[in-house]
Structures are given as C-alpha cells and as structure tokens.
Amino acid sequence: MLDGFCEYLRRQGKSENTVKAYCQGMKEYMRWHEETFGKRMKMFLRANVLDYISYLRTVKGLSNRSVNAKLASLHSFNLYLIAAGYTKEVVLDKQDYLKVQLPYASPSTVSREEVERFRQEILERSGVRDYAIVTILAYAGLRISECLALRVEDISLPAREIKVRHGKGDKMRVVYFGDKVVNAVREYLRNRPKTGNPYLFPGRGDSHLTRSQVNRIFNEYSESITPHTLRHFFCSNALENGYTIADLANQAGHSNVHTTLLYTNPTREKMKEKGQAEDPARGVRKGCVELMEELFYSEQHRNFYRLHVDGGADPYYRALVYLLGVTEETRANFSRCFDGEARMIRPAALGDC
Numbered sequence: 001m002l003d004g005f006c007e008y009l010r011r012q013g014k015s016e017n018t019v020k021a022y023c024q025g026m027k028e029y030m031r032w033h034e035e036t037f038g039k040r041m042k043m044f045l046r047a048n049v050l051d052y053i054s055y056l057r058t059v060k061g062l063s064n065r066s067v068n069a070k071l072a073s074l075h076s077f078n079l080y081l082i083a084a085g086y087t088k089e090v091v092l093d094k095q096d097y098l099k100v101q102l103p104y105a106s107p108s109t110v111s112r113e114e115v116e117r118f119r120q121e122i123l124e125r126s127g128v129r130d131y132a133i134v135t136i137l138a139y140a141g142l143r144i145s146e147c148l149a150l151r152v153e154d155i156s157l158p159a160r161e162i163k164v165r166h167g168k169g170d171k172m173r174v175v176y177f178g179d180k181v182v183n184a185v186r187e188y189l190r191n192r193p194k195t196g197n198p199y200l201f202p203g204r205g206d207s208h209l210t211r212s213q214v215n216r217i218f219n220e221y222s223e224s225i226t227p228h229t230l231r232h233f234f235c236s237n238a239l240e241n242g243y244t245i246a247d248l249a250n251q252a253g254h255s256n257v258h259t260t261l262l263y264t265n266p267t268r269e270k271m272k273e274k275g276q277a278e279d280p281a282r283g284v285r286k287g288c289v290e291l292m293e294e295l296f297y298s299e300q301h302r303n304f305y306r307l308h309v310d311g312g313a314d315p316y317y318r319a320l321v322y323l324l325g326v327t328e329e330t331r332a333n334f335s336r337c338f339d340g341e342a343r344m345i346r347p348a349a350l351g352d353c
Helices: 002-011 016-037 046-059 064-083 112-125 128-139 144-148 179-191 211-221 227-240 245-252 257-264 268-276 288-297 315-324 328-337 347-352
Strands: 161-164 173-176
Touching (some): 002 064, 016 064, 046 064, 112 128, 112 211, 128 211, 144 211, 173 245, 227 245, 245 257
Antiparallel strands (some): 161 173
C-alpha cells in the first residue's frame, strides 16, 4: 500500500523531496499505530488519526507547524485511498490542521558579517567547491535541493543566469546573480574534476552531491548557519539592496507573496533593540515596512506620524492598501480608518477595513 502511495504522489507531479517526506510521514504513522495497538494498520480511521495528533502534541511535544507537516502526509494518503477505491471516507481534511500564528519577525537570523566570515572559513579550510555552494545559496537564493540538482549547462557566467529546472512544485525559473557568484563558480570550474557526471557538483557515480554531505560541511564550520539560513539571508539582503517584492518572489521561487512579505519585517534582533529604546519612534525609516509600524505608534505619536492621502495617488497610501490587502472596491470603507483633517490612521479601526 505504501508503494502505491508513493507512485500516486509521483503521478500527481509531486517533487521527489515531497514524495520522500510524505512517505516517511506515513511510515512514522504506521509505526506509531503498530506500537500503540499491537498490530499493523489495516484501516485508516479518523479516531486513530485524532489520537495520533494528540500523541504528536503531548508526548512528542511538536509545535503546531510541525504537527501540520505530519498531517499533510496523512491527508495525501487519505486522498490516495479514495482515488484507489480503498475507501470513500474523508478521514482528514484541511479543517483538521492546527492553527499556526505566523511570525512577525523576518526569518533572517544571520548578518552579512557572519555570512562573509563563514564564506571565508569555508574557502580557507574546505575548498573552492564548498565555497561555490555557499556563495550560490547566500547570493543567488537557491534552495539546497535546487543548488545540488544544477547541471553544468544550467549556469551561464557570461549571462549571469541560473536555470532552475525543478524548483519547489516542479516549477522552472531563471535566477540572476552578481559578481560574488560569478567569481566563486568560475574558480570552482577551473578546479572541477574532469568527469562525465553532468551535475555541477558531482557525487558518486552519475549522481550529485547529497544534502546530508553538505549539511555535514556546514555543521563542521558553524553552529548557527545552515543552507536554509543562507536562503533567508539572501531574501532579506535582496530587499535591502533594492529588490521589489515581485522581484524577490520571482528570484526566490515563492509561490505565495505573503512568504516574501515576511522578509520586509524587522529581524528579531532589531525588534529587541526597539524594545530597549526609550522612544519607539526613534530611528524609524520611511517605507512600506515602517508604514505598518507607524499605524500602531500613531496613537502615541500623533504629531510625529501623519499620512497625507490625496486621492489615492500618495505612495504611502498605495503601500498601505497593498499591505492590508484592501482593494479599490473597498476604498469607501477604508476611509473610515482615517481620522480628522490630518488623515491620521486610527489603529482601532483597522479591523473594520
């Protein structure tokens, strides 16, 4: 049954990483079922799934986000059973997923200085191949699976382009990069072993370097930097260097713009610094991210923060409409959020817009 589930996922167009993750999730559920009830799973029952959710939360101590990742496997398995004719019962649906509060702080946790020190450590002690991998992750923003799956012909140094053939959701995109990636990859290619292996970073046989091999390299030289923290760094750094939200979403391969918007928020460290400041308004920069902060400080700083709206042409107004998800059709209702001649935002009214 598990083999049939894996084939079903592939026919659905799921990436190989997703297939492995979902099948592993079902293996874990089946193991729990056998250990709990003393026999192998023969039926997929809702009562058992609810018990499993309780086990994951109370015994394993998993966060709601982690539990939902496990439930995604079970939900897909339920769809497979229905499609294959094993059952007609919807055991698990999206409403059973646990509520997750999205973090406000930017996911980026490392500074440019930390990234540069890490790159230099890798260059001096691990060599040009690993240096090229780290640089691609940090300054082109690829996922580790995308980076390792690159073929030699997928990267063009003259054009400064990388063709990601199989991104998340099996989507293809073109990624653009700058001098750091050009220099790192060029130096690596000069020293790359001559082999018939088509991958940019060849592994054993005709395969590419594995994720576990790269993780071991990272763990050897840093306790805080991982392949994914470098991707977070890229997204945050790109916005600071002038990328628009649309630019970054395309470059990073985000299917949902709300994922990209997370990187417009201040980092945890910056939020802590603001908490220590005597005046929360001190040093606040103008811009889309800071506009959201202004909304919530406006009650205390009416004379400091003023939004002048002129028929919707004001860029701050447009940014506010975009960030709050307000459409042109609701602009009439949106006017209730402004108070008086100075057109101040009233935070208490935001929920009504």
